[in-house]
Amino acid sequence: MSHFTTIQTQIRDLNALQEACTEMNLELKPRADCRGYGGLVRKAPHVIKLKGPYDIAVEPAQEKDGSYGLTTDWWDGHVAKEVGPGFGRLLQNYGIAKTTREARSRGLRTTRKVEADGSILLTLEGGSL
Incomplete structure (x- = not known):
């Protein structure tokens, strides 16, 4: 039997x-149904709608520290x-988006390069850290 599993993230x-999500051609929807195995559905504050039969619920962490699982x-x-x-590509794209947003807010330029192994090199330039 399958079931929903939560992975705590930052x-x-x-x-x-x-x-x-936009970078990956996925949609993040507020207050939506999250699909799981056997037609199981759960409500969530935010849901990443996937193309396949299942989705990802984005829910506040139990620690109430402002992070999401x-x-x-x-x-x-x-x-x-x-x-x-383990949400690897999603978390990688999230990290890039978060870093880019922070860098731009500090007046830095960003350059992104995809390496041969699929990793992404993000370069920050200008201003002061």
């Missing part, structure tokens, strides 16, 4: 998460195909 900026049903690899195992 997502603290929903605007940066929105940018990451990501909850999904990992059954049969549907979610991993779209966002990477």
Whole structure:
């Protein structure tokens, strides 16, 4: 039997998460249904709508520290195909979006380069850190 699993993350900026979703051609919807195995549905404050049969719920962390957890049903690899195992590609894009937003707010320029191994090199220039 499959079930929803939550992975605690350090997502603290929903605007940066929105940018990451847009980069991946995904939609972050407020107050939506999150689909899981066998037609199971749960309500969530925010849901990343995936193209496959399952979605990702974005819910406040239990610690009430302003961060969010990501909850999904990992059954049969549907979610991993779209966002990477353990949300890897989604979290990478979130980190890039968050860093880029912070850098620009400090007057820095950013350059992004995708390396041969799929990793992303983000360069910050100008201003002062």
